[in-house]
Amino acid sequence: MYPFEFTKAGSERDALAAGARGGRYIAGGTTLVDLMRETVERPSTVVDIAGLPYGGIIATPAGLTVGALVTMTDLAAHPLVRSRFPVVSQALELSASAQLRNMATVGGNTMQRPRCLYFRDVTSACNRRDPGSGCPAIGGVNRTMAILGASDQCVATHPSDFSVALVALDGVLVLRSTQGTRRVRAADFFLRPGQTPNLEHNLKPGELITALEIPGGPHTARSGYLKVRDRQSYEFALASAAVAMDIRDGIVHAARVAVGGVGTVPWRLPAVEAALVGRRPGAQLWADAAAHAADGANPLSGNGFKVDLLTRTVARQLATVGAM
Structure with missing residues (x-):
């Protein structure tokens, strides 16, 4: 692991300011820490946002609003989610281990990076890690790779189960930066590799996921x-x-x-x-x-x-x- 600066955000304003300067946000850390250990990710500054007020699971007339720092375990276990949005509860409970679900946040889960063995091996070429270096998975070990949405630059699958449920239910991500707040449909948030596989999300520099909105309806209970x-x-x-x-x-x-x-x-x-x-x-x-x-x-x-x-x-x- 390479040296980095660690700071704990005391307020949203502090967090957004640090993000605008290039800091990487961390909450549960179940993905980012692994990538830093493998030297796939080498941020110079890590900003701990775990203390920010992005918790809460709130029923609204339109459906459900979930704070980005709610853990996977807490969202899956919530009685309202189990009864009215079972696809969300099941997708979360089928993800990872109980220990990871207790730590990982729903906002962080949507930001998971590929589990492609070439991406995570820094001795291999990878267009997501090093644009223009190539995609050895196309002609190599590709049993687990994508059959939909791939390009000649990348064939890695998206790893998040929760995000599949979020896209199915027309979910929305609420994003915050020093420039204000914007809402992005989950279907538009995740980017296909195309010719820029290093761009995985519709997330601007310094933006932070603060909440997820899941619309309700007669279809969500079934x-x-x-x-x-x-x-x-x-x-x-x-x-x-x-x-x-x-x-x-x-x-x-x-x-x-x-x-x-x-x-x-x-x-x-x-x-x-x-x-x-x-x-x-x-x-x-x-x-x-x-x-x-x-x-x-x-x-x-x-x-x-x-x-x-x-x-x-x-x-x-x-x-x-x-x-x-």
């Missing part, structure tokens, strides 16, 4: 998260599906579907959603809709199995949520 992985615990998804549906009078009136483990960002599936709305629930509908899950997929030499796995994962979760 929702759930399915995660398929190599082992049952402490493992990242090979494919996952966040599904929420409003089913009334024997008809699907609304559907929200996003997937993880297969895309360079949490991946919304509008074609699947469109295939569901206005039709009667049943095994045939789930199969017909899930057939669109891998539309546009571009598998690599070692991850072609993800096309079928994704389709099956979505079909299974549609059936599970449809039977609730």
